[in-house]
Each structure stands twice: as C-alpha cells, then as structure tokens.
Amino acid sequence: MSNTRFSTYLCFSFACCFCCSKAMPTKLNQEAVNDRPVIGILTQIVTDDVLKPFGRTFIPSSYVKFIESGGGRVMPIRLTLNTAEYKKIFENINGLLFIGGAADLETSDFARVAKIFYSLALKANNEGDFFPIWGTCMGMQLLTVLVAGENLLANTTAENIALPLNLTTEASSSRMFEGFPNKLMRALTQEPLTGNFHHYGLTLETFQENEKLRSFFSLLSTNVAENEVHFVSTIEGKRYPFYGVQWHPEVNRFQWNRKLNFPHSAHAVQLSSLLAEFFVNEGRRSLHQFDNPEEEASSLIYNNTPVYAGNFTGYEQLYFF
Numbered sequence: 001m002s003n004t005r006f007s008t009y010l011c012f013s014f015a016c017c018f019c020c021s022k023a024m025p026t027k028l029n030q031e032a033v034n035d036r037p038v039i040g041i042l043t044q045i046v047t048d049d050v051l052k053p054f055g056r057t058f059i060p061s062s063y064v065k066f067i068e069s070g071g072g073r074v075m076p077i078r079l080t081l082n083t084a085e086y087k088k089i090f091e092n093i094n095g096l097l098f099i100g101g102a103a104d105l106e107t108s109d110f111a112r113v114a115k116i117f118y119s120l121a122l123k124a125n126n127e128g129d130f131f132p133i134w135g136t137c138m139g140m141q142l143l144t145v146l147v148a149g150e151n152l153l154a155n156t157t158a159e160n161i162a163l164p165l166n167l168t169t170e171a172s173s174s175r176m177f178e179g180f181p182n183k184l185m186r187a188l189t190q191e192p193l194t195g196n197f198h199h200y201g202l203t204l205e206t207f208q209e210n211e212k213l214r215s216f217f218s219l220l221s222t223n224v225a226e227n228e229v230h231f232v233s234t235i236e237g238k239r240y241p242f243y244g245v246q247w248h249p250e251v252n253r254f255q256w257n258r259k260l261n262f263p264h265s266a267h268a269v270q271l272s273s274l275l276a277e278f279f280v281n282e283g284r285r286s287l288h289q290f291d292n293p294e295e296e297a298s299s300l301i302y303n304n305t306p307v308y309a310g311n312f313t314g315y316e317q318l319y320f321f
C-alpha cells in the first residue's frame with residue numbers, strides 16, 4: 001500500500017514537472033520572477049455617515065481578498081503622505097489596484113495620490129521596470145482621466161445589474177483573457193457574469209473620438225447603459241500593463257448582500273478567480289521589494305482587522321484606517 005502511494009507520488013511529481021516545463025514559455029523562464037508580490041491599494045475617503053464612526057478612510061475587504069486569492073498580498077496606502085514617501089512605497093510594491101468608490105477624480109486626495117503613482121508607473125515601464133495597474137469601476141474611470149488628462153466621464157448608469165460582456169474582436173487577442181477556456185469566453189458573452197454598480201462611465205463614442213485614449217488602450221468590451229448609451233466596460237493598455245474594468249470582478253466571490261445583483265454562478269466565480277490570478281501574475285513580473293522583511297511585515301494589511309459591515313452596508317467587511 002505505502003509502496004503504491006510512493007510510486008503514485010513519484011509519478012505525479014514527474015508529470016507535474018513535465019507539464020510545467022512544457023507550458024512555460026521560454027521567455028518567462030529567462031525572466032526573473034517575484035513569487036512574493038505585494039499589491040498596493042489606496043484607501044478611500046469615508047463620505048457615508050454610517051461609516052464615519054469607524055475611521056477617516058477605508059478599503060472594502062472584497063478587494064483585498066481578490067488580490068489574496070490570486071496569490072498576492074496587499075499593502076494599504078494612506079492618502080496623507082508626501083511625494084517622497086509615495087516614491088519610496090512605489091519601490092517596495094509590485095502593482096497597484098485602484099478600487100471602486102466615490103471620489104472626485106481630479107481634485108480629491110485620492111486623485112492626487114493616484115496621479116503620483118500613475119506617473120511613477122509610466123516612467124518605470126518606459127525604463128523596462130515592469131509595473132502593473134488594475135482599475136475597477138471608479139478605478140477604471142480614474143485611469144481614463146489620467147490617460148486623457150481630463151475628465152471625460154458621462155452618465156452611463158448601470159446600477160445594480162449583472163450583464164454579459166459585448167466583447168470586441170480585440171478581446172480574443174488580449175492579455176487579460178489569454179488564458180481563458182473557450183467555454184468561459186462564450187459564457188462571458190451570454191451569461192450575466194459582470195456586476196455593474198455605476199452612474200458614470202466612458203461612452204464608446206468618447207473613447208473612439210479621443211486620440212489619447214484610443215491610442216493608449218485596446219477596447220475589449222462594451223455594454224449598454226440604462227439611457228441606452230454604449231459604454232466602455234473593459235480596456236487594457238496596448239504598451240503598458242494597465243487594465244480597467246467598469247464592472248466588479250471581486251463581488252462574484254466576496255460580496256453577498258441579497259439586495260445587490262452579485263453574480264455567484266460557477267462561471268462568475270471562475271471569471272473572478274482567473275482575473276485575480278492574471279493580475280497577481282503581472283505583479284510577479286515586478287522585482288520591487290521592501291528594504292527588509294520587518295519593513296515588509298509592518299506595511300502589509302495583515303496588521304489591520306476588518307470590521308463586520310454586512311448589517312449596515314452592502315459590503316461584508318471593511319478595513320478602516
């Protein structure tokens with residue numbers, strides 16, 4: 001019996017090595033890989049009165065779990081630091097997630113800090129220092145403001161509705177969807193796998209007419225808003241590892257409020273998992289690191305405890321700062 005188990009184990013480990021070495025493109029083997037990626041998340045300013053007793057800024061746990069589920073760790077980034085301090089943080093982390101919420105995308109502290117990181121990321125990538133950014137909902141809107149240099153958002157209300165994506169032909173050659181099984185790609189266009197909770201967005205027309213946006217991003221999908229305007233729902237940078245979704249991949253696995261249309265089907269969960277892994281894998285390509293393990297440990301969100309919020313918000317848990 002134990003003999004059988006031993007040979008099974010041997011066989012398995014051989015099979016595994018074999019398929020890994022076959023599946024890994026040679027290029028990746030030659031690139032240095034960082035298997036301890038840390039993704040930064042900017043805190044959001046509390047505006048909702050029910051949250052005020054808990055703190056001045058917060059991060060919903062669902063975004064943190066999204067990164068953790070992809071094999072990464074999260075560093076919360078406060079909005080009160082100076083440019084030199086943000087530069088230092090940039091050298092420590094391996095990617096950024098701009099989350100959803102409600103903030104002025106040009107004048108808020110959130111916008112100020114995002115712009116500092118965006119400029120650092122552009123420069124780093126230009127110099128061959130790979131650094132990915134993912135924007136979800138308002139985070140995607142923020143990316144469009146940063147790239148266009150102006151706020152071009154318009155009413156594209158799709159509030160509390162799950163939708164299939166209207167994928168463009170570019171989606172099939174995208175990096176974001178590259179590893180997706182055909183069955184999931186099909187489901188993505190037919191089943192309501194993407195939760196929408198927004199009033200503003202970028203219209204397809206604005207995207208197509210704006211030279212800066214059109215040359216920077218590939219358009220991977222569109223959707224139709226309540227006012228029948230077609231809006232941009234998924235984009236990825238042509239030359240930069242920057243990604244944006246107007247919808248919320250994290251809710252598929254980590255938010256459960258019954259009044260909100262969070263997709264929880266098996267395909268919805270698979271979509272969320274694959275995107276989390278995709279983005280964290282992008283983070284693996286960044287070799288930034290902390291100066292020492294102590295600094296790393298004290299910077300991570302593991303130092304903070306989330307608060308149960310399922311009985312007074314649409315979120316299950318929130319981190320406050």
Ligand SMILES: *[C@@H]1O[C@H](CO)[C@@H](O)[C@H](O)[C@H]1NC(C)=O
Pocket residue numbers: 166168222223224
């Ligand atoms: C899908 O997008 C194309 C343009 O990219 C548009 O012509 C078509 O009407 C859209 N279909 C739906 C169902 O939104």
Ligand SMILES: *[C@@H]1O[C@H](CO)[C@@H](O)[C@H](O)[C@H]1NC(C)=O
Pocket residue numbers: 155156157199226227
């Ligand atoms: C946006 O459009 C929707 C649907 O037409 C409308 O109900 C809503 O009041 C508009 N919102 C804003 C902020 O203009």
Ligand SMILES: *[C@@H]1O[C@H](CO)[C@@H](O)[C@H](O)[C@H]1NC(C)=O
Pocket residue numbers: 308311312
């Ligand atoms: C929510 O639940 C917590 C306990 O889990 C409780 O302390 C708190 O008062 C509740 N909040 C509301 C608004 O009901």
